[in-house]
Amino acid sequence: MRLDIISIFPEYFAPLDVSLIGKARERGTLDVRVHQLRDWAHDVHKTVDDTPYGGGPGMVMKPEVWGEAIDTVIGAPGEAPPPRMIVPTPSGRPFTQELAQELAGEPWLLFACGRYEGIDSRVMAEYSARLRVDEVSIGDYVLAGGEVAVLVMVEAVGRLLPGVLGNAQSAVDDSFAPGSMRNLVEGPVYTKPPVWRGHEVPAVLLSGHHGNVARWRRDEAIRRTVRNRPELAAALDPETLDKHDRKLLEELSFRLQPEDMAN
Numbered sequence: 001m002r003l004d005i006i007s008i009f010p011e012y013f014a015p016l017d018v019s020l021i022g023k024a025r026e027r028g029t030l031d032v033r034v035h036q037l038r039d040w041a042h043d044v045h046k047t048v049d050d051t052p053y054g055g056g057p058g059m060v061m062k063p064e065v066w067g068e069a070i071d072t073v074i075g076a077p078g079e080a081p082p083p084r085m086i087v088p089t090p091s092g093r094p095f096t097q098e099l100a101q102e103l104a105g106e107p108w109l110l111f112a113c114g115r116y117e118g119i120d121s122r123v124m125a126e127y128s129a130r131l132r133v134d135e136v137s138i139g140d141y142v143l144a145g146g147e148v149a150v151l152v153m154v155e156a157v158g159r160l161l162p163g164v165l166g167n168a169q170s171a172v173d174d175s176f177a178p179g180s181m182r183n184l185v186e187g188p189v190y191t192k193p194p195v196w197r198g199h200e201v202p203a204v205l206l207s208g209h210h211g212n213v214a215r216w217r218r219d220e221a222i223r224r225t226v227r228n229r230p231e232l233a234a235a236l237d238p239e240t241l242d243k244h245d246r247k248l249l250e251e252l253s254f255r256l257q258p259e260d261m262a263n
């Protein structure tokens, strides 16, 4: 997979030299190219922003500079199938594991990092006519720019590429998990020693009883989901819940929809 990233802070992307993504780049699984947007600015000050039309605070990134940068990176029309373009912005569609999986199937992604109040909207309009453009948010908080959002997305997408995670682990991941577990967060995990500073590992995990271990893990996953992600708990599909699950949810004073209580 080829990844192009355009930013006024290429130094932000140093982490892509290390760990999983760094190894994938060394092996040639990933071809990451980071570009300095200011290389396409023409004035002596390498200006990339200007004041917003209609007034208001902050600065907006200039369309001409972005246009020249993107034209150069994507090359002449018809030269190669164009990339999908991703623009991080707090007003974008949510970045989810589903979108990460979709992007992992693409041969070429172009990330455009905005700073200040964002990129002149005509840039997205212009390229929407030539390639698939998605404005994407990584969550409901405000960053100083798109760079960290791109790091998040590149890591989430990169680990899904064949051979990046090491096959043993990727199999254990989402695809192998039973359907119902996909809507629950993970429970707690433990390793040796069995007692640490007086804290004991739950006895069931040392019991060797695989059925009891599986049931305990599911209970813990349900407890944590109710506590930390009530909106996920509320959306649980009753078809994926057994009697034990329903009893536990009741104990946690969590109520299913009345129509589901008959089951």
Ligand code: 97T
Pocket (backbone or CB within 6 Å): 088, 089, 090, 114, 115, 136, 137, 138, 139, 140, 141, 142, 143, 144, 145, 146, 147, 149
């Ligand atoms: O807050 C931002 C500023 C610039 C670019 C992206 C973001 C953002 O992306 N997801 C959440 C916030």
